[in-house]
Amino acid sequence: MTTPTDPPVPPDRPRPGRKLGPIAGNVGSTHRAWLVPMRDTYLASGLTLNALSDRIRFAKSKLSELLRGVGLYPRWEVVFLIAAELGMPNWPLYRLWRQAAFEAHRSGEWVERCTQRTTILTATDTAPPMDHRAFRELTEGHYLLYAQVFLDDEEPDAAVSDTYDTLWLSWNDARTSTDTRRYAWNVLRDTVLARTPHHDGRPELGTAAFDTLALRSLTDPTDDMDQIPELVMLFTAISHLPRRQFDVMVLRHLCGFTPEAVSALVGASLATVRSDERHATHFVRDVLDSPPSTEGTFP
Missing domain, CATH: 1.10.8 (Helicase, Ruva Protein; domain 3)
Incomplete structure (x- = not known):
């Protein structure tokens, strides 16, 4: 019986320390736009909160809050230090951080104060x-x-x-x-x-949708008023479609793309695009053909 010269490779061990909690539900869309990639990069780095805290000299509890979007909106100096440690590009990060700061009702003066120590690096348009x-x-x-x-x-x-x-x-x-x-x-x-804007959890296609091919094709202004209720019903029906079918209908019938162009844009096969459009069209027709007593009752 022989003994192997190399010891067996141990299985991957879980990251030591407390698991990073989820992002807070009240985090805005632009804040989330930079926070999610930062969290993903941190989790892929193999660093613990303790190690990252030691490297950037920032309290672990505050670091955890920042990576969960909890508490006050973070100052740029800290975000910049984390990004530098994780090897993230600071220019797109700064633009998203700045916009999210204004959405969090931070003043322009506050934003400028936050960037004073990193002005040269932040201003570098890489x-x-x-x-x-x-x-x-x-x-x-x-x-x-x-x-x-x-x-x-x-x-x-x-x-x-x-x-x-x-x-x-x-x-x-x-x-x-x-x-x-x-x-x-x-x-x-x-x-x-x-x-x-959303209504009952569904996206509103709203006034922007009235500037689509369907409305622009009308030549008689008096027809516009007659068509508006039908268009509202059409857009409402589309908004109740599943995710993929919704996108296909918007791209095909509100943006005017061919099935081939939709396939190339969204990364789905042509057969999938055509199938989604076919099912979506059946659903929309069923809704539009429903009697008045069932209007507004969508699955």
């Missing part, structure tokens, strides 16, 4: 990875069309910009995912719908 830039060039126009269905004025541009900043922070995860297009689409979708 370039994202080359493949990230190429991906943005290919998708940005299409992403804007989707965002414009839900948001008005400058909000679509801001939502799409935040999407690419979020992707930059988690680009390694996007590249190693099953499909980068699908990963990115989910980030865009979550970013846009987080800013979209």
Whole structure:
């Protein structure tokens, strides 16, 4: 009987210390946009809260609160130190942190005070990875069309910009995912719908939807008023669709994409897109053909 020269490799051991709690439910969408990638990077780093606390000289309890979005909105100096320790790009992180600070009702003076010690590093407009830039060039126009269905004025541009900043922070995860297009689409979708007004838990397509192909195709102004109730019912029915079917209907019938373009944009097979559209169309037709007594009763 021989004895192996190398000892067996021990199984992976759980991270020592208390497990990091979930993100607080009241964390805003832009705050979450930078906090989720930071948490994911921390969890993938193998560091414990104790080790990270020692490295950046910040109390472990406060660090735990920051990574859960609990308590006061964090100062940039601390976020910057954590990002530097974890190897995260500071430029997209700073833009998202700044916007979330204003959404948390922090003043411009407070934001400027927070960045005084890191002004030079924070102000450095570093370039994202080359493949990230190429991906943005290919998708940005299409992403804007989707965002414009839900948001008005400058909000679509801001939502799409935040999407690419979020992707930059988690680009390694996007590249190693099953499909980068699908990963990115989910980030865009979550970013846009987080800013979209909701009614009974459903996104409102709202006034932006009335500027779609369906309404622009009307040539007689007197027909507009007759069509509006039908359009409202149509948009309401679409808002009750499952996630994938909802996106396919918005992209196909409110943005005007071909099935092939939808497939390439969202990272789904052409057969899946056509199947989703077929099922969604049946549902919408059933709703629109329902008698008045059943209007508004959706599954």
